[in-house]
């Protein structure tokens with residue numbers, strides 16, 4: 001087995017990553033495939049905390065007429081649906097998990113308690129953070145930055161669907177777009193690169209949290225990044 005490069009990571013899975021080719025909702029086979037790779041890094045004794053997005057159901061800012069805060073709460077509830085699906089897939093293959101939500105819903109999951117989350121990780125459980133930060137006007141990328149700082153994760157692994165790193169322009173529009181092997185947070189802000197929102201980028205930058213942006217279309221990439229293979233874009237302070 002390859003040696004892992006990290007002891008504690010935050011894996012940020014966008015909601016889209018769980019939708020497979022359907023583009024909406026949850027594709028069980030896709031979730032199972034991702035769970036399998038997460039279990040592999042767990043077996044390498046890497047402590048894994050996951051922040052799940054919700055874009056496969058709803059994005060607060062896309063609402064037309066709805067009150068923004070209400071729309072964001074819908075988005076946060078969407079992330080919780082994803083968290084439960086991922087938990088189910090992981091538990092099915094024998095991985096111990098806990099879901100912690102930033103909005104109280106004690107019948108379905110634990111509340112977010114930082115010290116408890118760390119304890120779960122130390123016991124080898126995968127912790128899935130749901131309901132974002134619990135606050136409207138934020139994203140799950142910002143949540144990943146926040147939780148990474150709180151639990152002292154060494155790195156955020158930002159898994160993206162349909163793209164395998166950070167490019168100087170949109171590779172779907174510009175076929176000659178160039179992929180960065182490494183980048184600084186300030187470059188993301190200065191160049192307005194759309195890989196993460198500016199709140200998330202600033203939080204990572206201010207707290208010197210390294211980030212690796214990589215593609216999740218092949219879920220085996222999770223193991224590749226954890227073992228230090230250069231497949232995406234490294235972002236540092």
Ligand code: UDP
Pocket residue numbers: 013014015016052053054055056058059060061071072073074075076078079131132133134135136137138139140141143
């Ligand atoms: N959201 C929020 N506060 C948070 C995290 C998420 O209000 O701290 C809402 C927001 O509406 C967002 C939605 O939840 O659009 C889904 O999260 P996100 O768009 O980050 O998901 P992803 O794009 O990663 O699938």
